[in-house]
Amino acid sequence: MTENPLLEVENLEKHYPITEGLLRRQVGTVRAVDGVTFEVRPGEAFGLVGESGCGKSTTAHSLLRLEEPTGGDVLFDGEDVLACDTDELRRFRRRAQLVLQDPNSAFNPRQTVGDAVAEPLRVHGLDDAETRRRVVDDALERVGLDGADADSYPHEFSGGEKQRISIARALVLNPDLIVADEPVSALDGRTKADVLDLLDDLQDEFGLSVLLISHDIDMVRRFCDRIGVMYLGQIVEQGPTADVIENPLHPYTQMLISSVPSLDPHASSAVVETPSDELPDASDVPSGCRFHPRCPAIIPPADVTLSREQWLDVVSLRFYLEDDWADARSARQSLPVTPTNGDSPTNSAAEIRAAFDLPATLPDEGVEDAVTGAIDALETDDLEAARQRLAEAITSVCERESPELTDEHASRPVACHRYDPDKPGDRETGIEHSIGGD
């Protein structure tokens, strides 16, 4: 596809201030969307995928100006959306329509389906009731319903039919772009597939561009031409869907794909060992690479000589100690220890090592000294010293420096130091990833 993009999003930001006290002094910032760049071409389906809370819905709402972005640029058919006045914004919204996740909350129960579908026509100045009715009947038929359904009320329809009605409402203004925010996540299996097939058919028939927001990598795989993978307010990898799914480069994408149950019933899903399972808070983003506290491929310092498993176990101990503990005693007492001796845990050095699968002695002398020193400090209730011993010995480049989105692979930008030619990382991450089926 060589046409100019229909939608260009450049460094989009949506930050929310965190305020405190009567004077509402700003004490922090939630970086919900933090420098997101992508484009959607005419007739293309582009998917934004990532876990709940990664900022993908806020990205959609910000680019449509349902929420005002705090930075960046949005161009639609070459027009600067963020500089639009009221009339221009109305024209933009006519051409870019949103389909929401929950069809049950999308309608006024006292309004007929026909009135609900006709509402955008009224808002945009189509006053003739007969013409409106014709357009509504046509839109309902396009989504596989009947013109006569216009006289019924929303509660008379199933969830899947309500989502079809939502899509009909988005279509009545003949948009160029549909932004579909988790459009099938509230639906069950077969209905989900039917609504997706409908979107697919409409896209082909009318040459629509679609921006699909989803946490479901299997769904974007089936529907999208290209995808962008979002993590904590940023895109970490993007490219043609088949390339990203078959050969994910970023460790986060690899993890997402490895967690999707394979469609091949004979294949087993991989289990990925990670330093931490929790998605960090967007008001307190980790330093360097935002994914580093969860990354199974976090890069060790060049002089560390441990196996990948040993390295991850040491990193897990380090990040455990970095958690928000009141003191060393609470950190020790919360450890998932198994008593090595007798019935009750004593939180001895051996038990602490066992809780992190650390052997009695690590083969790397420098790291072994740091681990021993940290555990000694923990036993003498000096949490800060324990943290410092490990930080001095094993701070990763991934914690210190934020990776830029590279364009090394032309159509496959990826934000990971493993793809930075100036960094020491080996590209082999050791994460097993595959997704089966067609």
Ligand code: SF4
């Ligand atoms: S930069 Fe480091 S922490 Fe981030 S994804 Fe790459 S290897 Fe993992």
